[in-house]
Every structure is written in structure tokens, then in C-alpha cells.
Amino acid sequence: MKQQIIISGLGGQGVLFVTRILAQAGMEMGLDVLTSETHGMAMRGGTVLAHVKVGGFKSPLIRKGSADMGLYLVRSNIPIHGDFVKKDGYRVVNTDQSGEYFFVDATNQAREMGSLLLTNLILLGYAVANKTLFCNAEAMRKAIAKVSNDKNRELNLAGFERGLELKNS
């Protein structure tokens, strides 16, 4: 199994957290993982892009047009980072606007759950439910449990479950 994934969002949306979960999930499945992320100045609300490569890669970055899937925590990043995903790749977008992609209004779902911090986990659950990611729900649950701190573990898992239920029918 090999997969190249980009995660695109804004500083503060939890792009790095999703990156860590995906990397951990890869490890749970016994795969080599490599990720890349941005820190420092770029994190203060600016545009953030992370790369995740699962299964036997050597370098941390993904070339344009070669990602198998892209997770977009904000729709307005599609014009900026849309071209990383290959033609037949998946795009999973947090938005209420339909388009040529899988979409779910994860922000609204998170608000209903009482914490906007869950937006990323809901989107992640939704992506797993639609079989766009290399791993199944069980590996992801393990990874979330491992990467979360004690205080947020239950809530994070609940966010993920909510996303799973939102599978496109």
C-alpha cells in the first residue's frame, strides 16, 4: 500500500494534528511513513500545507499532480493547493458547497458538537467513510487515541465517529 496525501488549511485549524494522526495510522499498519509540515511565522493564521506519504517513500514532499488524495479544511485553499492532487485522485473538502469533490460541512457539524476544534476530525472520519484513505476506521481510531492527549481523547474520537456516519449515501 502506497499513498500520497496533502492536507491544506489555515493556521489554527489543526492541519498538523491531522498529519500526526495519519502518520500514526500508517505506523499502526506497519507501513513506512514520511510527513512534512510548516511551522513558525506561517502558522499565525496563514495558509498551511502538510504532506503525508505512506509506504516506502524517501522524501517528505509531494510533487504537483501526484497526490492520491487531498484533504481541504477550507474550500478557499483549492485554488492554491488543488493542483497537487492527480487527475483521478480524491479531494475531500470541508464546505457546504458542492463541486467535483467529496464534501461535508464539518465546521457546522463541529459547531453542533460544541467544539470547532473537531472540524478536522469530522473531515477525517468522513474521508475514511468514503474509502479515500489508505487505512480503515479501526487503525484510525487507534491512531487518534494514541496522538490525542488525555483531556481530548474521548471528544476527538467522538468527532471522528460523527464524520464516519456522514458517509455519502
Add this chain to the structure above:
Amino acid sequence: MEQRIMMGNEAIGRGLVEAGCSLVASYPGTPASEILESTVDFAKECSASMHIEWSINEKVAYEVALGNCYTGKRSAVAMKQVGLNVASDPFMRSAYLGVIGGLVVIVADDPGPFSSQTEQDSRSFAQFARIPVFDPSDPAEAKEMVGRAFELSEEYEIPVMLRPTTRVCHARRNVSCLPPQEISRKAAFKKNPGRWVATPQFLTNLHRELNSKIDKLSGLEAFYPSVVAGDGTFNKCCIISSGVAYAYTYEILEDLGLLGKVDFYKVDLPYPLNRNFIQKINTDYENILVIEETYPVIEAQLAGRSVRGRISKDVRDYGELTPDIIENILRKFLNLAITAAQETKQVKEVRPSLCPGCPHRAAFYAIRKTFPKGIFPSDIGCYTLGMNFGAVDTCHCMGACISQGAGFYHAYAADGPDYPTVVVTIGDSTFFHAGIPALVNAVFTKARFILVILDNSTTAMTGNQPTPQVGFMADGTPGNTVYIPELVKASGVRFMKECDPYDLEAFKKLLVEADRFCRSDEGGVAVIIAKHLCIMDKQAKKQQSTYRMNVTDECTGCKVCLERFECPSLVFDETTEKVMIDINTCIGCGVCKFVCPMDAITAEKPEVAK
């Protein structure tokens, strides 16, 4: 062997603990900050007894590590590339004098740059100092090279640099963990004035010894670059690479089906480049491509006829080498079809800005409002973002703002008494780092300006590391607290007041008062300490009142708040042509209420405070 996902910086921290290092000193700076933090964590986990410190700046960190290693103990220092500029004085001389216990100098470069004021190549600096340098290509290799660097350092009694780049520091991958080496050495400093004091008479000899160490090193078989040999398809042709650029090149060659078709060398130690390798390359090949970041270090040492790289402009000589760029370089070099050049779309990315509720924003707003014609030198940290709304005019290097402020004053004051007010802003950590000598100098030389120390009691930009005033050291234990007001007073400053910038009216009044002091007969540097906790600090929100913000119909859409206050929680609604509050991000600090010229922003105190 246990495998764990680690960031490059964590892997380096782990490597330091595993190598039995006894002291690590650092000053925070992206992309190096997490090295020290993870060293603390791994030392605890492995019950390794180490002294780990956030030093006040990189020069100090370097010298602390140097003293430690003179006693025979393994020591390390970590910093970002511009940190080495600050530490360059001890760095240069340490090559001549050498070390006893291994000294590993970790310098994280930032091609791009993502979070730095230059994209200088520290390998060039190592070459300048005549210090060997490792160039890791991924987190696992970075960890392994820490151990190799210590061994080399001890064998040749020379400091050794490990130079990761942002894409190694902030990449994560699965890394094997080993137990720490048992190195129990007692401190044993052997006095040797000819070496450790080394007055000029000793230096030519030390220089000769240094050169002979480098000569020996350049002949070591262990650092002869490894090769993925070609099958002759590309005759007399080779590619040489190091660092993360090697990893990209490897993957791209694999994708193009060319791995094993062309000789492809990996350099672990770019300086000193193995001399037998240099000779082989220059005799066996006619077409040589060097791909490295960010300066032509390997390329310049080859100095051969047909080397293609940054000097020949076959490789772009600025900016990060992304895999997309490398693919096109490889295609050109190997005479393959160039893929239709992908149009780089000029899309406006969202620029970073200060967090909602950031106390710096309030201070900047007040400064600009009070002195519309002022000159605003500033410095390095989150607060550089004050440039977004016209409250930061210069940013150069750590601590420069105070001396630049003095320079501005001297320039204008020489032309007449009607000089513009100069308001210098500096963060608390930056003040400790390099502001103190600058302040003493400005006071002594009779400069007149307002210095606002933005004291949010943390090193915010790099992830909230403590300062000497916060009172906690890197491992969380209390240190002997050092207070900024006492330092300011001791610098000879005669006007010093403290104010919470959230109280805009009081802060503005204080600015006027400070300006009056500066211009008075006995005036000089006036210092205002703008004190309010960084809102990323969990204590901050507990300590301050929270308001429910609203925009009333009185809003005329004049955008004064957007342009002069620039809070991400103030959003312009294109349909109503009015400003609205983004309740998802607003922390209810209540400051913007005082910014609206129409009094259209209201702050209401919720009845039940959470």
C-alpha cells in the same frame, strides 16, 4: 527495535540522549526549536542525567557548551541558521582551539525561507570556519549522524556541525529508538594555556593543526560518497546530491525509471569533501550535475571543468529546491522531454497575522494612532506582523531595532529639533537576547526615542518557550528569575513605566508622556513595558475579562478597524458592506470597541463568565 514516528528535530533530540551527551544549550528559532524541547522529554524518559538549557542567545549557548566539553564531556548546541551569525565569534575560534569531549553544533537551515531573515547555507559557514559538516537527508539519518558527529568530534578534537534543513527538521518518519549509551565521565579540565588561552603567538601553530585535521578528514574512506551505480546508459555522466535534495532526486529518478541508469552519488559530509572522490569525479566524468541546498558547497569544491549546478545556473541559485524544480533540472540534464511547464498560479495566500486578542495588536494600534508620522523600528518575533497595519517599519536581526532607532534619531536630530518620534518595539525574549547592550549604548550616546518592550512573558513565535523573567528553565524547574524592569533601570534609563496595552486610553497617554520626556532638556530613551500575557498562554484567558462583541447598524463599512487594527475576527461582509465579528475566532478581548470611529462595535459582558 522500537519504531516511533518522530519529527526530524525530535529525532535529533533523541540522538543526543542516545549518544550520551551531557549538556545541550539552545535558543529557540524556527526550524530548530523542537530539538531542545524533545531532548528534555527523551532525557526524562530515559532517566538520562543532562543539563539542558534555553540560553539567552546562541553565542551564550555555544560558549556554555564549549566550557562543558573542555572538561571531556559530550556537549551540543542547537540553533537556527541566523543563530550561528550570533554565535559566529566563539564558533570560528573553536575550530582553531578544538574540543576535548565531543561538541556537536546543530544548525538548522531554512531554504525558502519559511521563517527566517536569510536563506544562508550553514555548510558554507562550516567551510569558512574549517569545521566538518554533516548534511542529513531525513529524520532517521539526522539521528544517526548525531552519533557519527560525536565520534568524529572526539577522534579529531574538532567541533562538528550537523546541518539539517527545514524539510528534515519538520518532516516526520518512523525512526528506530535505542537505549542511551552509558558514558560516565567526570569533569576533568586539563589546564593548557597555550591552547585554551591561545594568545596570537600560538595561533599560527593552531591554524596549521586545524588544516592538518581537515586534510586527514578529507582522506577518510568512511566519508567517500556512496553510489547507486548506473548501467552505462548515461556514459561519463553523474549526479551528486546531499541533504533532502538527495531524497527528492532519488525518488524522481525512481519514478522516471532512471535509478540504476546513471551514476548517482550521495554525500554525507559536504565539507571537507573527500579528496579521492573529487579526483575521481574530475577524471571519470564529463557531465556532472550537483543538486544541493542552498549554496554551491560541494560544487565549488569539485571546481572541475564540466560541473553543472548553482554556479552554472543549471540549478536555481536561490529559494528552496522543491521536487518539482528538481524534476525539471534532471530532465534537462538527462535530455528527457520537459513536462509542460506548470503555470505557477499567482494565488493570494492568506497572510499570517497576530492572533485575535493579541496584546501586541493593541500596543501597535495605540503607537500608530498617537504618532501618525512616527518611525517604527521593530524586531524579530510574532510582533513583526505589526507591519500588516503600518506599525512596523523595519525588522533586521535580533536586537537591531534599538540601535537602528538610535541611528534614526541621530539622522533626523542632526537636521533640526523637529525630528519625528521614533517608537521602537521589541519583544521580551528578543530584549534578553540582544537588546540589553543596545539599550546601554543608546542611553550612553544620548539617543532620544521611545522603547516599547512588548512583554508577553514568553517566546511566542517559536512555541512559547520561557524567558529568564518567566522564571522556569527548559526542564520546567525554577531558575533564578531576572526582571526586565531591573535590567532597564540598570541600563541607565530614567523614564520607565509599565502599562497593559489592552487599556488603550492609558497606553496612549503614556506614549504622549514618554515623547514629552524624550524631547525635554534632560530627555533620553523612554521605556514603556507593555505587559500582557500572550493569549496562547492558558493563564491569559483566565486572567482577563471576556466580552461578547457586536457590530451595530452604525457601521458604515469604513474599514478603519480592518486596516488599522487588522484582527482576524473582524470580517468584512461583502453583502451587507459592513463589518461583522467572527464569533468562531473572537476571544472577546474587547479592545476593538475603542478602535471604531463610529462607536459601532459594542462589548457586552456575559452574565455567566465561564
